[in-house]
Structures are given as C-alpha cells and as structure tokens.
Amino acid sequence: MEEQNQTPTPNTQAAEDAARTPEAGADEVGRLTQQVAELEAKAKEHYDMFLRATAEGENIRRRSQDEVAKAHKFAIESFADNLVPVMDSLQAALADGTGDLGKLREGVELTARQLAAAFERGRIVEVNPVGEKFDPHRHQAISMVPSEQEPNTVVNVLQRGYMIADRVLRPALVTVSAPR
Incomplete structure (x- = not known):
C-alpha cells in the first residue's frame, strides 16, 4: 500500500492538540459554551428590544389613526355651533x-347677518363677481348677453358662489358679456 503524504490542516491540528491535552480541550469547550450563552443572552435582549419597538410603532400608528378619525x-x-343661533x-x-x-x-335681516358672521368664522367667502373677468373655475355661465363691457366679463350674478380657502364650494351662476 502506498502511504499518502498528509499535511496537517488547522482543524486536524487543533483536534490533535485537544486530544493530547484533555484539560485544554475541556477549558476550550467551557469557554465556547460560555461564549455561546453570552451571545444567546444578547440575541434574546435584542429580540426583546425589537418586539418592544414594533409594539410601540403599532401603538403610535393606532393612536394617530384615532386622532385623525376624531378630527374628521x-x-x-x-x-355647526355657529349655525345654531341662525336656526x-x-x-x-x-x-x-x-x-x-x-x-x-327685520328678523330676516338679523338672521342673514348671523349667517354671514357664521360664514366668516368658518372662513367661507362669498363670490359675487360682477365686473370681473369670467373664471370657469369659480363661475358657471348661464347665458351670454350683449353688453358694453369687455367680452367674457361677468355682467350679472344670478346666484352667488361660495369658497372656503381656495376651494370652490359652489360656483357663482352668472351672465357673461358676449363678444361684440
């Protein structure tokens, strides 16, 4: 039989060294066991921190959803509180x-003033565009009439419009000057 030439590798070398000195092997096993226990404890601690962070994130999400729902x-x-006196x-x-x-x-005029004050507190602005250039975003043309004014100028308001901030609640119904 041929004898193979074997070069010792680090793994086989460590195994041979451990076999030669049983106390050294037992110390190494003890050290590795302790290291494994420490790493497992650290992993458990990190997992617990992860679970707490996840739960806190879920609680924050749920609270913010509740606050948005209440705001809506x-x-x-x-x-509505401003409209009760009008009613x-x-x-x-x-x-x-x-x-x-x-x-x-006199009572209707008082009620109209109360309603106008409620609108003002609610930031609702009346759109009464007589003399303004026709704006299809804020006005709805009902008809065109001959007029001395520039073409596409609001001549008459049939029904006032209303806006809140920059959003149109209802466009003003208007009559517009026809082109000459």
Missing part, C-alpha cells in the same frame, strides 16, 4: 304669528 368626526363641530332665529320668525311684515323683514 368633529371638524364641523365649530361651524334659533329662523324658528323664532316662523313661530311669530303677528303677520307684521316690517318685523319679519
């Missing part, structure tokens, strides 16, 4: 059976 639900509360005035006018037209007109 109660956003109109302030505006009170209208109901008082309907309950008045005297038939005095002067008094009724």
Whole structure:
C-alpha cells in the first residue's frame, strides 16, 4: 500500500492538540459554551428590544389613526355651533304669528347677518363677481348677453358662489358679456 503524504490542516491540528491535552480541550469547550450563552443572552435582549419597538410603532400608528378619525368626526363641530343661533332665529320668525311684515323683514335681516358672521368664522367667502373677468373655475355661465363691457366679463350674478380657502364650494351662476 502506498502511504499518502498528509499535511496537517488547522482543524486536524487543533483536534490533535485537544486530544493530547484533555484539560485544554475541556477549558476550550467551557469557554465556547460560555461564549455561546453570552451571545444567546444578547440575541434574546435584542429580540426583546425589537418586539418592544414594533409594539410601540403599532401603538403610535393606532393612536394617530384615532386622532385623525376624531378630527374628521368633529371638524364641523365649530361651524355647526355657529349655525345654531341662525336656526334659533329662523324658528323664532316662523313661530311669530303677528303677520307684521316690517318685523319679519327685520328678523330676516338679523338672521342673514348671523349667517354671514357664521360664514366668516368658518372662513367661507362669498363670490359675487360682477365686473370681473369670467373664471370657469369659480363661475358657471348661464347665458351670454350683449353688453358694453369687455367680452367674457361677468355682467350679472344670478346666484352667488361660495369658497372656503381656495376651494370652490359652489360656483357663482352668472351672465357673461358676449363678444361684440
């Protein structure tokens, strides 16, 4: 039989060294066991930290969803609170059976002022564009009429429009000057 020439590798060398000195092998096993235990403890600690961070993130997400839902639900509360006195005035006018037209007109004017104040507090702006250039984003043309004004100028407002901030709630219904 041929004898193979073997060169010792680090693994075989370590195994041979461990076999020669049993105490050294036991010390190495003890050291490695302790190192494994320390690494397992550190991994468990990191996993616990991960679980806590994940739970905290979920709690934050849930809280913010609840806050957004409440904001949507109660956003109109302030505006509605401003409209209650207007309704009170209208109901008082309907309950008045005297038939005095002067008094009724005075009550309607007061109610209109209350409504205008509620609109102002709610940042609702009236669009009354007589004399302005026609803007299809804010106006709805009902008809075109001959006029001395420039073409496409608002001549008459049939129904006022309303905006909140830069958003149109309702476009103004207008009559526009026709081209000459």
